[in-house]
Amino acid sequence: MTNYTSLLKDYNLKVTPQRVAIVEELSLNGHMNIDDLYKKLLAKFPSISLATIYKNVNAMIEKVFLSEVKIPNTKSVFELVKNEHAHLVCSSCGSIEDINLNVQSVLEEASQASAFTIDSTNLVLGGLCPNCKK
Amino acid sequence: MTNYTSLLKDYNLKVTPQRVAIVEELSLNGHMNIDDLYKKLLAKFPSISLATIYKNVNAMIEKVFLSEVKIPNTKSVFELVKNEHAHLVCSSCGSIEDINLNVQSVLEEASQASAFTIDSTNLVLGGLCPNCKK
DNA sequence: CTCTGTGCAAAGCGTTTGCAAACGA
DNA sequence: TCGTTTGCAAACGCTTTGCACAGAG
Numbered sequence: 001m002t003n004y005t006s007l008l009k010d011y012n013l014k015v016t017p018q019r020v021a022i023v024e025e026l027s028l029n030g031h032m033n034i035d036d037l038y039k040k041l042l043a044k045f046p047s048i049s050l051a052t053i054y055k056n057v058n059a060m061i062e063k064v065f066l067s068e069v070k071i072p073n074t075k076s077v078f079e080l081v082k083n084e085h086a087h088l089v090c091s092s093c094g095s096i097e098d099i100n101l102n103v104q105s106v107l108e109e110a111s112q113a114s115a116f117t118i119d120s121t122n123l124v125l126g127g128l129c130p131n132c133k134k
Numbered sequence: 135m136t137n138y139t140s141l142l143k144d145y146n147l148k149v150t151p152q153r154v155a156i157v158e159e160l161s162l163n164g165h166m167n168i169d170d171l172y173k174k175l176l177a178k179f180p181s182i183s184l185a186t187i188y189k190n191v192n193a194m195i196e197k198v199f200l201s202e203v204k205i206p207n208t209k210s211v212f213e214l215v216k217n218e219h220a221h222l223v224c225s226s227c228g229s230i231e232d233i234n235l236n237v238q239s240v241l242e243e244a245s246q247a248s249a250f251t252i253d254s255t256n257l258v259l260g261g262l263c264p265n266c267k268k
Numbered sequence: 269c270t271c272t273g274t275g276c277a278a279a280g281c282g283t284t285t286g287c288a289a290a291c292g293a
Numbered sequence: 294t295c296g297t298t299t300g301c302a303a304a305c306g307c308t309t310t311g312c313a314c315a316g317a318g
Binding site for chain 1: 201202204205206220222224225231233234235236240241243244247248249250251252253254255256257258259260261262263264267
């Protein structure tokens with residue numbers, strides 16, 4: 001079992017029930033947009049406000065604990081920071097999947113082909129998920 | 135010299151001076167956000183409105199003539215649709231460069247590793263451009 | 269001539285901000 | 294206790310919409 005409390009502390013974020021719930025939800029669901037988070041947290045905190053979600057998500061992004069994934073034609077989603085990876089997004093149902101393709105080799109190729117020093121990625125691949133193909 | 139007029143016609147977009155100017159600017163600059171476009175067009179059409187820019191950009195996206203590139207921590211930029219490619223974005227000065235890394239192999243790898251059928255990409259690599267490294 | 273595009277002003281939406289009360293350490 | 298967070302309401306900024314007039318085909 002993951003200890004969200006100490007995880008928050010590690011990132012110098014004060015522990016509040018709302019924050020724990022955010023981390024918990026993201027940990028369970030992988031990717032969520034602001035509204036997803038809001039709806040989930042409303043169940044636990046009937047009077048929580050959207051502003052609280054925004055403030056916390058932004059604070060967590062600042063601590064490099066969360067990251068925002070920008071996706072064409074949809075709202076951004078947020079996820080706990082982990083290894084570099086790419087995202088598959090279904091253009092039909094909107095489902096999102098992580099994929100561990102060899103990002104490292106892509107980065108090396110890009111570094112060599114350009115004069116940039118690359119340190120971050122936002123890799124989104126769009127298409128149809130297995131379910132929507134049927 | 136590129137003929138922007140017939141290019142617009144090819145995409146079933148009525149030819150207006152404003153549209154020609156948008157295509158021209160994008161063609162010259164590669165990537166521009168809405169404000170960049172607005173400022174440039176203001177020079178040619180002192181009474182152009184932001185709404186016109188938005189309407190045209192959206193119309194062109196709908197015709198798959200333009201595409202929007204979503205970039206972390208900044209506004210989206212728009213570009214004329216061309217071959218699949220990745221984008222390098224300087225986190226210091228914001229400059230954007232196209233890079234023709236081997237997207238095809240990435241797509242194949244991703245297709246095999248997942249059950250998705252992939253048909254579009256939004257690949258953004260962040261880092262420092264040669265100028266900002268100094 | 270007809271239909272579409274333009275420019276303006278207003279409306280709409282998502283996000284941020286200010287503030288008093290509540291809470292965490 | 295002191296500083297931070299919460300929740301509410303208001304403010305903000307970007308994008309879209311409605312409408313009358315102008316322009317493209």
